[in-house]
Amino acid sequence: MTPDVAIALAVMAAVSYACRIGGFLLMRFAPIDAPRVRAWLGGIPIAIMGSLLAPALLKGGPAEWIGFAVAGGTYKATGSDIAAVAAAVLAVALVRTQL
Amino acid sequence: MAGQANPFSWRGLGAGFRGASAPAAGGFVFGIAFGLLADQVGLALSTAVLMSMLVYSGTAQFVSLQAWGDPIPLAAICGAILATNARYVLLGASVRPWFHGVGRLKTYASLFLLSEGNWAPALRERLEGRPDAAYMLGCGLAMYASWVSATALGHALGQLIPDPRAFGIDFVLLAFFTVVAAGVWRGRRDIAPLVAAVAVALAVGRLAPGHWYILAGGLAGSLVAALKVDRDA
Numbered sequence: 458m459t460p461d462v463a464i465a466l467a468v469m470a471a472v473s474y475a476c477r478i479g480g481f482l483l484m485r486f487a488p489i490d491a492p493r494v495r496a497w498l499g500g501i502p503i504a505i506m507g508s509l510l511a512p513a514l515l516k517g518g519p520a521e522w523i524g525f526a527v528a529g530g531t532y533k534a535t536g537s538d539i540a541a542v543a544a545a546v547l548a549v550a551l552v553r554t555q556l
Numbered sequence: 557m558a559g560q561a562n563p564f565s566w567r568g569l570g571a572g573f574r575g576a577s578a579p580a581a582g583g584f585v586f587g588i589a590f591g592l593l594a595d596q597v598g599l600a601l602s603t604a605v606l607m608s609m610l611v612y613s614g615t616a617q618f619v620s621l622q623a624w625g626d627p628i629p630l631a632a633i634c635g636a637i638l639a640t641n642a643r644y645v646l647l648g649a650s651v652r653p654w655f656h657g658v659g660r661l662k663t664y665a666s667l668f669l670l671s672e673g674n675w676a677p678a679l680r681e682r683l684e685g686r687p688d689a690a691y692m693l694g695c696g697l698a699m700y701a702s703w704v705s706a707t708a709l710g711h712a713l714g715q716l717i718p719d720p721r722a723f724g725i726d727f728v729l730l731a732f733f734t735v736v737a738a739g740v741w742r743g744r745r746d747i748a749p750l751v752a753a754v755a756v757a758l759a760v761g762r763l764a765p766g767h768w769y770i771l772a773g774g775l776a777g778s779l780v781a782a783l784k785v786d787r788d789a
Binding site: 458461462464465466467468469470472473474476477478479480481482483484485487492493494495496497498499500501502503504505506507508509510511512513514515517520521524525528529532533538539541542545546547548549550553554 | 577578581582600602603606607610611612613616620627628630633634637638641642643644645646647648649650651652653655663664667668670672676679721722723724725727728730731732733734735736737738739740741742746749750752753754756757758761769770772773774775776777778779780781782784785
């Protein structure tokens with residue numbers, strides 16, 4: 458491995474780790490127990506998931522939309538994340554053979 | 557919950573390791589895809605595997621591959637990693653209460669492996685009344701092993717897999733995010749944060765390159781949740 462590759466990997470690792478501990482360290486200065494901070498933290502999960510899913514689904518087509526519905530439906534019905542992911546992937550593959 | 561120390565046990569570590577099967581399987585498929593692509597871009601096996609071990613972020617690594625060249629455009633790559641991984645700042649902030657009373661080494665080792673893949677199952681575990689902080693680390697270790705070994709396997713496989721899309725394999729991660737969204741859904745009070753997050757994510761996704769839309773949508777949605785605290789409390 459050449460030095461430039463080694464340096465690049467080290468810097469990339471540092472940037473990546475800084476993102477991971479950055480929010481954690483900032484919270485030292487925030488009152489975690491304040492109702493508003495709790496409400497903020499409580500709102501993060503659905504906000505992140507919505508932000509991840511919506512653009513991807515909009516960019517996708519019928520196969521992705523059906524896969525999304527199958528994943529959500531199977532998870533609601535069975536409570537199993539593996540079953541839901543497997544069913545959704547199968548559904549997406551099947552729909553794509555029809556397109 | 558603050559003021560009370562969280563447990564950090566071998567049992568929680570094992571439970572997390574076992575609970576990671578779905579995200580670890582998804583990560584494995586993506587790891588193979590990353591290894592394949594790294595091979596095509598011309599990265600040595602050692603470089604690809606080290607990148608997976610050190611950066612440990614699928615989207616950031618894929619973006620880095622796209623920019624990779626000689627000389628290496630390090631500033632552009634770091635900018636891309638920052639844009640992609642800025643969302644971890646939010647995740648990191650949200651786990652602060654989980655590690656109250658847990659030792660520094662354990663905490664910062666756990667944070668090294670922080671991603672949506674182990675954060676979401678650990679969150680679900682806490683919501684179900686099992687606040688063992690080691691769960692996130694256990695889950696992360698399983699995903700880490702899966703990601704790193706899949707990178708090596710993908711690099712070795714070269715171009716043997718004809719078309720991953722035909723098998724729906726590219727949908728694994730989205731399917732997993734869908735399951736997580738269904739799991740964290742808290743009912744009516746999540747409607748406004750979700751609508752705000754989706755609207756902002758779509759708008760920012762159209763205007764800004766990279767993955768800023770995830771951070772923007774996450775911030776917008778969670779701030780809406782914070783603003784309506786008086787009505788929900």
